[in-house]
Amino acid sequence: MQDPSLFSPASCCCLFSLLALLATTHLTMSANTMDIVNLTCEKCSQESPVFNYTFCSLSLQAVPLDCLRDCLELYSDASKTLVDAIGALMVGKYGVANMRVSAAMEAATTCEDGFEERGEVCALSEENYDLFQLCDIALCIIRLLSLSIPF
Incomplete structure (x- = not known):
């Protein structure tokens, strides 16, 4: 763990x-x-x-700097997108929250792909995995809330 x-x-x-x-x-x-x-x-x-x-x-x-710059931009955008997702979730717009979290989740995959396309080992694999998993947890919670399933 x-x-x-x-x-x-x-x-x-x-x-x-x-x-x-x-x-x-x-x-x-x-x-x-x-x-x-x-x-x-x-x-x-x-x-x-x-x-x-x-x-x-x-x-x-x-560490390939062009890949890291791309990931920095992706993670910066993902951070803003997750803030938007929280706002949507707080007012019950579960579909919007779901789309925002899914978009943030793509940052992890796109970052990883950027290294792979250049034939490099991704320097952020653990962080990408963690972001992907945390977004997956958030998507599950959003789905449960949208279905009004009690916790």
Whole structure:
């Protein structure tokens, strides 16, 4: 069984904030990915005496940044869509809530597919699985509420 704290909103927020920070560094857009990784790791290693440059560069080179940017956008949209779903659920618009949760659920699948299409191992497989499963739970609850089945 997975530790539920691994998928807490705070940990997801931190992960995507770090990804967004990396994606929007002040480095030039014409620099290739390898240069961005090396410059980022070099800058960070200058900031901290315990920072491991080698670990940083090897770790970040293994993560395809174009795929992560796509997933960041997908998850950002999914987050807004889930807020809309909660609003619809609160006023009894179960069909709308169902559509919104289903759309958010697609973010996990689309993110995973983006890595697969590039022949890469998805760096967010666990998060995608968790999002998909949580949306599936929400869809079940919405279905039960729409049928007025008592809990």
